Amino acid sequence: MFELKGKTALVTGAGSGIGAAIAQLFARAGAFVAVIDKQAEHAHTVASSLKDENLSASDHCLDVTHPESCQAMVEAFQNTHGKIDLLVNNAGIGHVGTLMETTGEDLDRMYATNVRGVFNMAKAVLPDMIGAGKGNIINLASIGGVVAVRDRLAYCTTKFAVVGLTKCIALDHASEGIRCNCICPGRVETPFVKARLAEYPDPEAAYREMASTQALGRMAQPEEIASAALYLASDASAFITGTDFVIDGGWSAGK
Numbered sequence: 001m002f003e004l005k006g007k008t009a010l011v012t013g014a015g016s017g018i019g020a021a022i023a024q025l026f027a028r029a030g031a032f033v034a035v036i037d038k039q040a041e042h043a044h045t046v047a048s049s050l051k052d053e054n055l056s057a058s059d060h061c062l063d064v065t066h067p068e069s070c071q072a073m074v075e076a077f078q079n080t081h082g083k084i085d086l087l088v089n090n091a092g093i094g095h096v097g098t099l100m101e102t103t104g105e106d107l108d109r110m111y112a113t114n115v116r117g118v119f120n121m122a123k124a125v126l127p128d129m130i131g132a133g134k135g136n137i138i139n140l141a142s143i144g145g146v147v148a149v150r151d152r153l154a155y156c157t158t159k160f161a162v163v164g165l166t167k168c169i170a171l172d173h174a175s176e177g178i179r180c181n182c183i184c185p186g187r188v189e190t191p192f193v194k195a196r197l198a199e200y201p202d203p204e205a206a207y208r209e210m211a212s213t214q215a216l217g218r219m220a221q222p223e224e225i226a227s228a229a230l231y232l233a234s235d236a237s238a239f240i241t242g243t244d245f246v247i248d249g250g251w252s253a254g255k
């Protein structure tokens with residue numbers, strides 16, 4: 001429905017879940033996709049499956065918490081492809097706990113990936129985007145970046161920060177042709193959530209409980225988040241910047 005022909009896209013955390021779905025949808029829409037993940041084999045598997053479909057992709061092992069590595073990866077990609085049109089900051093990690101159950105180290109670790117990772121990658125791509133007079137950054141925040149979620153203090157803290165980062169980048173760089181938006185999903189059935197469910201004595205009951213926070217009574221599929229990313233990446237959303245696009249099955253609509 002939305003085209004990305006001739007565009008290049010970097011997608012972090014694309015070895016799994018929502019990132020893998022975004023990489024696939026962007027490639028099918030015509031983009032060259034850099035599948036980036038700290039787990040090299042996962043990035044390789046996703047990029048290979050895209051190439052098997054005759055789509056354009058490369059895989060990159062990168063830990064987004066390291067600013068120099070982000071810079072080096074972006075420079076190498078820029079040298080090969082000449083431009084970066086799109087950056088999707090999707091890599092993220094979770095943590096369960098209240099303030100009393102969260103250590104300072106937990107918070108720093110969450111911050112390093114969920115906030116510094118977004119900051120590092122945005123800082124690496126922005127100079128070239130500004131030079132080109134156009135660019136589009138999409139960040140994966142969370143419904144936990146819009147409303148508080150019980151027992152998720154560190155996670156919500158980082159995701160509220162991602163919403164703030166998004167709005168500041170959008171405001172500061174709009175006049176230079178840059179758009180920046182974030183997506184705030186409710187619960188999405190990915191390895192991230194499945195691993196959490198597996199920790200419960202009755203995973204099916206835990207699924208029903210987690211799904212019940214959403215008015216639609218189920219979790220989203222990764223493709224349902226990827227389609228929003230494709231819309232934000234495409235020219236169909238040309239007038240949208242600085243927004244937090246909530247896709248939560250009605251979670252935040254009220255009780």
Ligand code: NAI
Nearest residue numbers: 013015016017018038063064090091092142187188190192
């Ligand atoms: P996932 O765990 O299935 O995939 C995340 C990927 O990011 C993994 O492949 C992991 O190796 C990679 N990654 C983690 N840290 C990294 C780092 N430092 N550098 C590079 N890659 C790294 O997760 P999922 O569920 O697909 O989540 C993706 C994003 O969406 C995250 O930012 C998450 O917070 C957000 N989100 C997820 C929701 C859900 O219910 N699954 C709900 C709301 C937001």
